[in-house]
Amino acid sequence: MKIRRGAEHMSVIIKMPAISPSMTAGKLVCWHFSVGDKVKQGDVIAELETDKAVMDIEAPEDGVLEQILVEGDTPDVPVETTIAVIGNGASAPALQPEVTLVETQPLTNLPATESDEPILRISPLARRLAKEFGIDTTLITGTGPSGRILADDIREAKAKALHHNQ
Missing domain, CATH: 4.10.320.10 (E3-binding domain)
Structure with a gap:
């Protein structure tokens, strides 16, 4: 989806995709680019995970990753939530994140995990x-x-x- 912001600025809104018709949310695992990085159409810019699959999110066109609205390692991101903006690098009004954080109670009696275990990044x-x-x-x-x-x-x-x- 393209949003026009004046004659000199065109942005592409990246939304959380649905892997299946029944999918309502997924985990945004990580970003492979940072804000300000140039991306080319087809570059894998992020990874999304559901209980059934891991999927690459690709840049739909060439541009500059202007905004990341949902950070990596964010669980339960609703489908169709705007997660990033790719533009031509010209300054544009900032979009506000659509994700609403909900306060939860801390979990207790969880088994210890290996925090120093490296994350394996694999397509x-x-x-x-x-x-x-x-x-x-x-x-x-x-x-x-x-x-x-x-x-x-x-x-x-x-x-x-x-x-x-x-």
């Missing part, structure tokens, strides 16, 4: 290939943005393993 295709080829993704260094493991990284690891076993 959905790479995850599927790694499972199919039986490759341990924790042993692979990703070549994508922010060290993300890509399908080519999995294919290269498989080729190295085959070469090593000969």
